[in-house]
Amino acid sequence: MTLFQKIVAREIPAKIISEDDESIVFHDINPQAPIHVLLVPKKPIPRLAEATEEDRILLGKLLLKAQVTAHALGISQTGFRIVINSGRHGGETIPHLHLHLLGGRPLGWPPG
Ligand code: 5GP
Numbered sequence: 001m002t003l004f005q006k007i008v009a010r011e012i013p014a015k016i017i018s019e020d021d022e023s024i025v026f027h028d029i030n031p032q033a034p035i036h037v038l039l040v041p042k043k044p045i046p047r048l049a050e051a052t053e054e055d056r057i058l059l060g061k062l063l064l065k066a067q068v069t070a071h072a073l074g075i076s077q078t079g080f081r082i083v084i085n086s087g088r089h090g091g092e093t094i095p096h097l098h099l100h101l102l103g104g105r106p107l108g109w110p111p112g
Pocket residue numbers: 003012014015026027028029030031038084085091092093094095
């Protein structure tokens with residue numbers, strides 16, 4: 001089981017914002033911005049580099065869920081960033097695909 005599957009199974013606690021059949025949304029344990037939320041598909045796709053055509057609809061739904069979550073958390077107007085870290089150079093630390101939703105302050109560019 002991945003760490004995120006353990007959160008879905010309630011084996012590890014998390015501040016859950018929302019959940020449906022396909023995904024779960026919760027606050028990052030080590031926030032890098034005033035709002036830092038993770039959107040995780042329940043299907044344990046290891047990383048974006050390994051997603052397939054079969055995951056097309058799921059990936060689209062996750063982006064729209066990020067949009068809805070940003071609105072619900074009050075950062076839709078001020079702006080936000082979606083990040084997907086894939087692989088070693090991408091900064092991935094948990095091998096279970098997830099989107100980071102960051103906002104609540106101006107975010108620098110380019111990322112480090
Ligand atoms: P990655 O580096 O793989 O893109 O992102 C993994 C994220 O998971 C990190 O931002 C990290 O802070 C977060 N994280 C790691 N362990 C836990 C945990 O046990 N609970 C929660 N809520 N977030 C975690």
